Amino acid sequence: MTRVSATEQAAVVTRLRSAGCVWAEEEAALLVEAAADAQALAALVDRRVTGEPLEYLLGWAEFCGERIGVDSGVFVPRARTALLVEAATAVTGPGARVVELCCGSGALTRALARRLVVPRLLAAVDLDPAAVACARRNLAGLAVPVFVGDLFDPLPAAWRGGLDLVMANAPYVPTAELIMLPAEARQYEAPVALDGGSDGLAVLRRVAVAAAHWLAPGGHLVVEVGAGQVDALRAVLTEVGLVAAVVHDEETGATAMTARRPTDVAGRRHEN
Incomplete structure (x- = not known):
């Protein structure tokens, strides 16, 4: 998990919201948790705003109270x-x-x-x-x-x-x-x-x-x-x-x- 300031996280939220992400605050927190450093976070955000599923970026999807590993291209459990x-x-x-x-x-x-x-x-x-x-x-x-x-x-x-x-x-x-x-x-x-x-x-x-x-x-x-x-x-x-x-x-x-x-x-x- 990378450490970001409140201002930096707010900037991530703004980018996600501008891209149409309805749950921008929640997604921003998850991406910050998943990123090893600021460069990795920037790359994840770039991929998310182009439309790549959040689950592929995180490597998991929540289902029935568990984090299920999900690879790119694999059906994301709904x-x-x-x-x-x-x-x-x-x-x-x-x-x-x-x-x-x-x-x-x-x-x-x-x-x-x-x-x-x-x-x-x-x-x-x-x-x-x-x-x-x-x-x-x-x-x-x-x-x-x-x-x-x-x-x-x-x-x-x-x-x-x-x-x-x-x-x-x-x-x-x-x-x-x-x-x-x-x-x-x-x-x-x-x-x-x-x-x-x-x-x-x-x-x-x-x-x-x-x-x-x-x-x-x-x-x-x-x-x-x-x-x-x-x-x-x-x-x-x-x-x-x-x-x-x-x-x-x-x-x-x-x-x-x-x-x-x-x-x-x-x-x-x-x-x-």
Whole structure:
């Protein structure tokens, strides 16, 4: 942390505010904390006023009360995604076997691990090698394996049909709407973490179809989705034999869906 005078810090705040940073005072304090000296601080401020995400400059993002390491280009965990942690905790019992898909930095797994009662298995997967490297660092202390690959593909075949929870903050922004995202996300985060295809559900459909085979009877899928996509995704989940429910957080505007694999005969018809 570099030492700056009140006048110097005020100048940083002014630059940030002029660049459109809404929380200029808070950002200035964080940048001062992160900088080793005045030269490093000036460089960080220069990068911030050009629009680079604050989290990349700090090297971390706050999520569920923790500082999660975030590398440049890796999806930055959003505050609204805490709803997934709450929803997953609510449907997961002791000794659960849990896999996070599209894990990015591994923020969901790290937050959920603190809330589960003695999980039997925790693992994470992402298609982006940069995200996998980031998640491996964040989850190293939990001894959580992080696989690189497409959704369930890299997981051991023996896990098929035995998972109690699959959670995913998969990309769900329709391709045509990417241009409406904040510039910080649009210009700096990997497109693969944002682009959900023509209707935003391209990846979530694949997750749902495969989850019907990878979940154990009674197991749950938990995903984030846009509020306007609920009916379409519910139809997909129902078609593959999962029983869907919606969870919404009015404060953050977040929407999550949970989907349970039934334990009755009707649910088991989808195993093959």
